[in-house]
Structures are given as C-alpha cells and as structure tokens.
Amino acid sequence: MSSSSLLCLMRKMPNHLMSFCTLLFCCFISSIISTNHACNNLDHDSLRSSFDLPSLNWSSSDCCHWEGISCDENGRVTSLLLPSKGLQGVISPSLGNLTQLSHLNLSHNQLSGPLGSGLFSSLSHLQILDLSYNHLSGVLPLSIPFVSIRVVDLSSNLFNGTIPSSFLQHAPNLSSLNVSDNLITGKIPSSICLSSSLVKILDFSKNEFSGMMPIGLGNCSKLEVFRAGFNNLSGTLPSDFYDALTLQEISLPSNKLSGSISDNIVNLSNLTILEIYFNQLSGTLPSHIGKLSKLKLMLLHFNNLQGFLPPSLMSCTNLVELNLGFNHLEGNISLLDFSILGQLAKLDFVSNHFTGVIPRSLYSCKSLGALRLSLNDLEGQIQPEILSLESLSFLSLSRNRLTNVTGALKTLMGFKNIGVVILSGNFIGEELPGGDDNNGSMFKNLRLFGIADCQLTGQIPRWLSNLKKLEALDLSSNRLTGSIPAWLGDLPNLFFISLNNNSFSGELPKELSRLQALQSQKEASQGHGFFELPVYTRRTNASVTDLQYNYISNLPRAIYLRNNSLSGNIPSEIGHLQLLHEFDLSVNNFVGEIPNEMSNLTNLERLDLSRNHLSGGIPASLTNLHFLASFSVAYNNLQGQIPSGTQLQGFSTTAYEGNPGLCGAPLPNHCQPTNGNPITTNTEDGLDNGNEIEWLHFFEALGFMIGFGGICGPLAFSSSRRFAYFQFLSSAISR
Numbered sequence: 001m002s003s004s005s006l007l008c009l010m011r012k013m014p015n016h017l018m019s020f021c022t023l024l025f026c027c028f029i030s031s032i033i034s035t036n037h038a039c040n041n042l043d044h045d046s047l048r049s050s051f052d053l054p055s056l057n058w059s060s061s062d063c064c065h066w067e068g069i070s071c072d073e074n075g076r077v078t079s080l081l082l083p084s085k086g087l088q089g090v091i092s093p094s095l096g097n098l099t100q101l102s103h104l105n106l107s108h109n110q111l112s113g114p115l116g117s118g119l120f121s122s123l124s125h126l127q128i129l130d131l132s133y134n135h136l137s138g139v140l141p142l143s144i145p146f147v148s149i150r151v152v153d154l155s156s157n158l159f160n161g162t163i164p165s166s167f168l169q170h171a172p173n174l175s176s177l178n179v180s181d182n183l184i185t186g187k188i189p190s191s192i193c194l195s196s197s198l199v200k201i202l203d204f205s206k207n208e209f210s211g212m213m214p215i216g217l218g219n220c221s222k223l224e225v226f227r228a229g230f231n232n233l234s235g236t237l238p239s240d241f242y243d244a245l246t247l248q249e250i251s252l253p254s255n256k257l258s259g260s261i262s263d264n265i266v267n268l269s270n271l272t273i274l275e276i277y278f279n280q281l282s283g284t285l286p287s288h289i290g291k292l293s294k295l296k297l298m299l300l301h302f303n304n305l306q307g308f309l310p311p312s313l314m315s316c317t318n319l320v321e322l323n324l325g326f327n328h329l330e331g332n333i334s335l336l337d338f339s340i341l342g343q344l345a346k347l348d349f350v351s352n353h354f355t356g357v358i359p360r361s362l363y364s365c366k367s368l369g370a371l372r373l374s375l376n377d378l379e380g381q382i383q384p385e386i387l388s389l390e391s392l393s394f395l396s397l398s399r400n401r402l403t404n405v406t407g408a409l410k411t412l413m414g415f416k417n418i419g420v421v422i423l424s425g426n427f428i429g430e431e432l433p434g435g436d437d438n439n440g441s442m443f444k445n446l447r448l449f450g451i452a453d454c455q456l457t458g459q460i461p462r463w464l465s466n467l468k469k470l471e472a473l474d475l476s477s478n479r480l481t482g483s484i485p486a487w488l489g490d491l492p493n494l495f496f497i498s499l500n501n502n503s504f505s506g507e508l509p510k511e512l513s514r515l516q517a518l519q520s521q522k523e524a525s526q527g528h529g530f531f532e533l534p535v536y537t538r539r540t541n542a543s544v545t546d547l548q549y550n551y552i553s554n555l556p557r558a559i560y561l562r563n564n565s566l567s568g569n570i571p572s573e574i575g576h577l578q579l580l581h582e583f584d585l586s587v588n589n590f591v592g593e594i595p596n597e598m599s600n601l602t603n604l605e606r607l608d609l610s611r612n613h614l615s616g617g618i619p620a621s622l623t624n625l626h627f628l629a630s631f632s633v634a635y636n637n638l639q640g641q642i643p644s645g646t647q648l649q650g651f652s653t654t655a656y657e658g659n660p661g662l663c664g665a666p667l668p669n670h671c672q673p674t675n676g677n678p679i680t681t682n683t684e685d686g687l688d689n690g691n692e693i694e695w696l697h698f699f700e701a702l703g704f705m706i707g708f709g710g711i712c713g714p715l716a717f718s719s720s721r722r723f724a725y726f727q728f729l730s731s732a733i734s735r
Contacts, residue, residue: 039063042097043077050092055085076100083130084108091115091136096122105130107153114138120146132156132178140184142166148173155180155203162186168195176201180227183208188228190214193221203227205251210234213257218243229253229275236260242267249273253299256280266291275299277323282306290315301325301348309336318343325350325372332356333378339364348533350396351375358397363388370394370532374422377401382408393418394532398450399425405456406433413442420531424452424474432458432480443467447552448535450474452498460485471517471552472496476560479503484566486511493517496555500562500584507568508561508585518557518577558582562608565589570609575600582606586632590614594633599624610634610658618642618662634658641671 044063051058057067064071070079077098083105090113091106102125112135119141120126126146132155139161144152149171160183167189168174174196184207193199199220209231217223218240226244229251236259247268253275260283265271272294281303290312298316301323308331309324316322319341325348333349334356344365350372357380358373369391378400386392395418402408405427412421421443432451443449446467452474459482460475470491476498483506484499495517535549549555557579567589574583575597582605590612598607599621607625610632617640618633628647632655639661642648649665656662663671 038075039071040075040077043071043075046092046094046097047077047080050094051082051087052089055087056082070103072100074100078125079103081105082109087111089113091119091131093119095119099123100125102126102148103128106134107131108133110134111136115141117141120144124148127151127173129153140164140167140179143169144171146171150174150198151176153178154182157182159184163189165189165191168192170195172196172198174199175222178203179207180204181206185209187211188214188233190216193217193219193223197221199223201225204231205229207231213238213241213252215240217241220244220246222246224270225249225251227251229255231255233257237262239264244268245270247271248294250276252276252279254278258282260284261286263288265289268292269294271295272318273297277301277303279303284308285310285313288312292316294318296320296343299323301327301350303327305329309333311336314338314340317341320344320367321346323348324352327352330354333373334359336361338362341365343367345391346370346532348372349376353377355379358382358386360385365389367391372396372533373400374398375400379403382411384411384414386411387414391417393445394420396420396422396533397426398422402426403430405430405451405454409433416442417445418443419445419447419469420535421446422448422450423454424450425454427451427454427456429455429457432456432461432478434458434461434463444469446470447493448472451478453477455479457481460488462487464488465490468492470494472555474498475502476500477502481505483507484509484512484561488512489514491515495557495579497558498560499564500560502564504561504564504566506566508566508571508574508590510571510573512559513571513573513576515577518559518579520578556581556605557603558584560584561588563587567591569593570595570598570614572597574598577601579603584608585612586610588612592616594619594622594638596621598622601625602627604628606630608632609636612636614638616640618648623648631655638662642667 039062047063060066063069063077064075068080068082069077072078078100080098080101081103087106087109089111091111093116096119099122101123104126105128107130114137123146125148127148128151129149130151130153132153134157137158137160140159140163142164143166147170150173152174155178159179162185163179168177172195175198177192177199178201180203186209188204188209192202193216200222201224203225205227206229209228210233212235213233215238217226217238223244224246225248227249230253233252233255234257237257239262242262242264245267248270249272251273257276257279258281261281263286265286266288269291271292274295275297277299281300282305284307285305287310289310293316295316296318297320299321305324305327306329309329314337317340320343322344323346330353333354336359338344338359339361342365345367347368347370351374354376356378358378360383362368362371363385368389371392371394374396375398379402381402381404392415408423412418447469448471449467453476456478457480459480465487468491471493473494473496477500480502482504484504486509488494488497489509489511494515530551531549537547537549558581562584565588569592570585570590572595575595578600580601581603583601586608592614593616594609594614596619599619602624604625605627607628611634614633614636615638618638620643623643623646631648631651634655635658638659641664642656642662644664651666653666656667663669
C-alpha cells in the first residue's frame with residue numbers, strides 16, 4: 001500500500017484509531033529515513049581500520065552517528081572532523097575509500113610519518129583539508145588532484161623537501177594554502193595564482209625557503225594575505241607585488257630582503273598589516289605612505305631605512321602599532337602631529353637619530369599603552385602632561401639627553417598603572433632623589449624599573465621599598481654610595497637585582513635571603529604578563545649572545561653586585577635563595593671562606609666570586625651545582641685542591657688563576673699529599689669551557705648597549721641566518 005492510500009484510509013477512521021495510526025505512520029516514515037542514512041559498509045570498515053577506537057565515541061553500529069562523522073542521504077561519509085583527539089600513528093590509506101569526503105580535519109593530534117602517495121587520489125570531492133599541528137613528515141605529494149579543494153592547511157608539521165610545481169596544478173578553486181612552520185626548502189612557487197584565480201590566503205612562513213620573492217603575485221586578483229616570514233628569502237620586493245590590489249596583509253619578517261619600499265605600495269589601499277622587520281631594507285619611507293589609510297600595523301624595525309619621516313605618515317589614522325626601531329631615521333619628531341593617531345597603542349622609535357623633545361602631540365594619543373623613544377638624541381625634560389596617557393604601561397626613554405631626574409620621577413609616580421619604566425643613560429651626574437617612604441606609593445604596579453648608566457649620585461631611595469610588585473631593578477653603572485638596604489629582601493616579587501659598578505660599601509645584608517621570589521617556586525612570580533614591547537639584553541664582552549625577552553618572568557633570577565666596595569663575609573643565609581640562577585660578587589672586598597651553604601643554590605648557572613679576598617678552600621659541596629656553566633674564583637687567597645672528578649675541573653685555568661695556594665686540575669701544579677708523593681690528576685681531556693663570566697645587562701632597556709653585537713630574539717633562526725642578522729645588527733646599533 002502506498003503512503004497516499006494509507007493517508008486516505010486514516011481520514012475515514014474514528015479519532016482514537018486515527019491517533020494510533022498516525023503514530024504507526026510516523027514510525028514507518030522514520031524507519032525509511034533511518035534506513036536511507038545508514039552508514040555505508042565500506043566507509044564503516046575504512047573508519048574502523050583507520051583510527052584507535054578507544055579514544056573515540058564510536059560504540060554504535062551506524063558510523064553516521066559517530067563522533068566527528070557526518071553523512072549524506074546515502075549514508076556516505078562527507079565530513080571527518082577529529083581535531084585534538086590524541087590520535088597517533090600514520091594516516092591510514094583506508095581513508096582513501098571515503099570517496100564522498102568533502103571535509104577532513106585531523107589537526108592538533110600526534111599523527112606522524114609521510115603522506116601516502118595515493119592517499120588523496122580518490123578524494124575528488126574534498127574541499128577542506130586540515131592536517132595542521134601534527135608530526136607528519138616527508139615530502140609533499142607531487143600533486144593534490146582535488147578540483148573541488150578550497151582550503152589546504154598542512155602547517156606546523158615536519159614536511160621537508162620542496163613544493164612541486166605540480167602540487168596545486170589541478171586545484172582551480174583553491175582559496176587558502178598554509179604550509180607554515182615546516183622544514184620546506186627551495187623556492188616559493190610562483191604559479192599558484194595561475195592555477196587558481198580565487199586564492200585569498202598564502203602562508204609560507206617559518207620554513208627554509210630561499211631565493212628571490214616569487215614573481216606572479218600580481219596575478220592573484222583576490223589575494224588578501226601573503227605571509228612568508230622567517231625564511232631565507234633575498235632580493236627586492238618584485239614590482240608586480242604592488243599589483244595585488246586586494247592585499248590586506250603583507251608579512252615578510254626575518255628574511256634577507258633588501259632594496260627600498262616602492263612608492264607603488266600606496267596602490268595597496270586595502271592594506272592593514274605591513275610587517276617586514278628583521279630584513280635589510282634601505283632607502284626612505286614612501287612620501288605618500290599616508291594614503292594607506294586602513295593600515296593598523298606597520299612593523300619595519302631592524303632594517304636600514306633612512307631619511308626623514310614623511311608627514312603623510314600621520315594620515316594613517318587607523319594605526320594601532322608603529323615600530324620603526326633600529327633604523328637610521330632622522331629629523332625632529334617634535335614637529336610631527338601625532339594627535340590624530342587616536343587608536344595608536346604602541347609606538348617604538350628605538351635606536352634612530354631623532355632629535356627634538358618628546359612630542360607634546362603624543363599626549364593626545366589616549367590609547368597609547370607602550371612608548372619607546374630610547375637611543376635617540378632627544379633632549380629636555382619629562383613634562384607633567386605625559387600623565388594624560390592614562391593607558392601607558394610601558395615607557396622607555398633611555399639613552400637620550402634628558403635632564404631633571406627629580407622632576408621626571410615625581411611626574412612619573414603619578415601613573416597608576418605603569419608597569420615598566422626605563423630611563424637609563426639620562427640625567428648624567430644628577431642626584432637620585434631619596435624622598436620619604438610615601439614617594440613611591442603611586443608606583444604601585446611597577447614591575448620593572450631601570451635607571452642605570454647615569455652616573456647618578458646619592459643612595460638607593462627608600463621609596464623603592466613601597467614597590468611591592470617590583471620584579472626587576474637595575475641601578476647599575478651609577479655612583480651610588482652607602483650600604484645595600486636590608487629592606488630589599490622584603491620586596492615579595494623581586495627576583496632580578498643589578499647594582500653593578502657603583503660605590504656601595506658595608507656588608508652584604510643577610511636579609512636578601514628573604515627574597516620570596518628566589519626562595520621557592522610556590523612563592524616565585526608566575527609571570528605577571530608580557531612586555532608590551534620586547535626588552536633586549538646582552539652580556540658584557542658577548543658578541544652574539546644577546547637575547548630578546550617578551551615576558552618578564554623569563555628574565556634570569558639574578559643578583560649582580562660586581563665592582564663595588566662591599567666587605568665582610570658572604571652570609572651563609574644566601575643558601576636560602578634556591579631559585580637563584582646567576583650570582584656575581586666579583587671585584588669587591590669580601591673576606592672569609594666560601595660558605596658551604598652556597599651548594600644549596602642548585603639552580604645556579606653562573607657564579608663569579610673573583611677579585612675579592614676570600615680564603616680557605618673551595619668547598620667540595622659546590623660539586624652539587626650541576627647546572628653551573630660559568631664559574632670564577634680567580635684572584636683571591638684560596639688554597640688547597642680543586643675538588644677532583646667534578647665539573648669544577650672542566651673550567652679553564654683562568655677560573656682559578658691568582659690563587660697561588662690552589663692546586664690540581666685544571667691548574668698545572670699538582671697537589672702534594674702528606675707523604676710527599678704528588679697526587680696525579682687527570683688533565684688529558686684538555687677541557688676549556690672558558691670562565692669569562694658575561695653577566696646580563698639590559699642594553700637598550702636598562703642602559704647597557706655599548707659594544708652590542710646583535711640580537712638573538714625568540715625566533716627559531718638557522719645558524720647561518722642568525723649570523724647574518726648579528727652582522728647586520730652590529731652595524732645598526734653600535735653607532
């Protein structure tokens with residue numbers, strides 16, 4: 001009986017029978033629908049043989065009801081979505097049996113191995129392929145024969161080799177390709193837009209591509225995003241690059257690109273992101289760059305740009321971040337009108353040749369949260385109007401010619417939310433204001449304070465004792481006198497102290513052992529956030545070991561007291577600071593023995609006790625310092641045998657020189673036992689790790705940058721690429 005006949009019969013029935021028959025009819029229709037959606041047997045078996053079932057909710061017999069599975073009306077699997085399911089092993093060739101599959105997402109798992117050569121040959125309906133964030137390896141397939149493919153994401157894997165020219169030859173509907181964060185070499189293919197005119201997103205970043213930028217991007221009539229940063233690309237930006245008029249993002253940081261930015265860039269009127277930092281660009285900024293009115297991010301730092309800033313730059317009224325640091329730009333920036341940049345949140349002009357005073361027009365940028373004008377030739381004083389920047393949390397003005405430190409600190413204490421204040425290399429020879437206990441009450445959120453290399457006189461000001469959130473303090477390379485105050489040990493979050501190169505006297509206060517952030521991980525700061533702008537550091541006498549810190553919690557836990565006039569014994573209580581990584585007491589007047597309790601500093605990586613008047617022997621317990629990489633006790637009055645059979649014998653002889661009473665490896669003089677026979681020590685390994693203790697200093701951020709030889713940021717550069725950057729940056733900064 002047909003369904004229409006059944007309905008006619010039901011209309012003639014009494015109401016109570018009508019209800020019953022309606023229920024039966026619904027069940028009948030439901031069974032038909034259920035039958036039509038039952039999972040295809042081949043698809044069912046292919047899925048079961050492809051994945052580890054215990055990790056998935058695949059208990060029913062109908063695979064169309066399984067987690068992550070969708071089917072069409074014929075019971076064929078069309079979507080397989082299993083991101084972040086802990087899948088392991090290789091991708092099974094059985095997936096090739098899912099011939100109606102249109103959406104495959106196996107991202108954020110632990111899949112490994114190569115992609116089978118015939119894995120995708122039968123998936124002619126596939127539109128979206130996402131295998132990102134796995135451990136897949138090997139070379140890419142010669143081609144992906146997906147006429148319907150729109151999105152291909154193979155990012156964050158271990159693919160190597162080159163991208164075959166035929167890889168996307170048969171993908172006319174491709175709109176997005178992402179192969180970032182792999183190990184792919186060779187040239188970036190230039191024929192992608194010839195295969196598909198629909199391409200919107202191309203991401204080749206974080207690979208090992210080399211050669212010139214691809215020619216042909218001008219054919220990408222719909223291209224919106226082009227990323228190829230962190231590779232080895234060289235040469236200039238191709239002229240047709242500026243013909244891709246739909247571009248919204250150009251991201252090419254950390255390559256070897258050279259030449260100038262063409263005036264034709266103003267044709268890209270839709271551009272919102274322009275980041276070509278860490279390259280070798282030269283020339284001036286395009287004079288009409290203000291026509292890029294939609295621009296939000298302009299990151300061109302670490303290049304060789306020169307000349308004056310074009311006034312039209314101030315017409316980029318949508319700018320949120322402007323970074324032109326580490327170039328050769330010049331001119332009086334106080335003549336520029338920043339007041340119309342109402343959305344500007346970050347401004348970084350570090351290490352250029354700008355003159356004038358701090359632009360008053362900047363104080364109208366109410367959204368400004370980070371301002372760095374360091375390493376320029378600005379003069380004048382910090383004006384009270386700066387307090388109108390209520391959102392400011394990061395301020396670095398180091399290495400200029402600012403004056404009136406008393407007025408500057410009095411003004412800046414008016415900030416309620418500022419977390420980083422760096423004023424090093426200014427106020428030369430002035431007196432650091434002491435004040436009373438309440439002067440620092442408005443600095444209640446300060447996390448990092450640096451006013452180093454100013455030749456300031458006076459003492460450590462008492463108002464610092466109120467900075468309960470302070471984590472890093474640098475007062476190095478001044479002419480401060482007096483004793484190191486005991487109350488420093490009461491600052492609960494303080495873990496980085498640099499007081500090098502001053503004239504402090506008296507004993508090392510044992511109260512420093514109360515520093516909670518250096519005692520236990522439970523008490524230590526867990527990272528109160530990131531730096532709004534990165535902080536650069538370097539080690540004295542280092543050439544290519546400079547670092548970039550984006551998080552304050554990543555700074556080393558350190559106490560630097562080098563080159564003062566401290567005296568007395570090293571307090572045994574210092575052993576309580578078990579999280580201390582770097583400790584420098586060199587070039588002082590300490591006496592007595594090296595305390596055994598120093599062996600409790602089991603996280604110590606660098607220890608310098610050289611050029612003091614220490615006596616006695618080197619405690620054998622120091623062999624517990626298994627992470628010690630730099631060590632020196634040179635030029636003291638130590639005697640006895642260097643603990644044998646330990647890493648202490650792996651340092652060079654210069655770590656122990658100037659102690660005539662010391663003996664044993666690595667020193668050439670053998671120790672004499674009581675019976676008169678020499679004790680032989682094993683010196684045949686010839687280990688020489690050096691003992692040049694290169695203590696950390698903040699070169700730009702906290703004042704130490706003389707002789708800077710390069711910056712090694714948090715980026716994963718190859719060794720050859722890193723060397724090239726160091727060579728370039730050395731000439732850019734050491735001027």
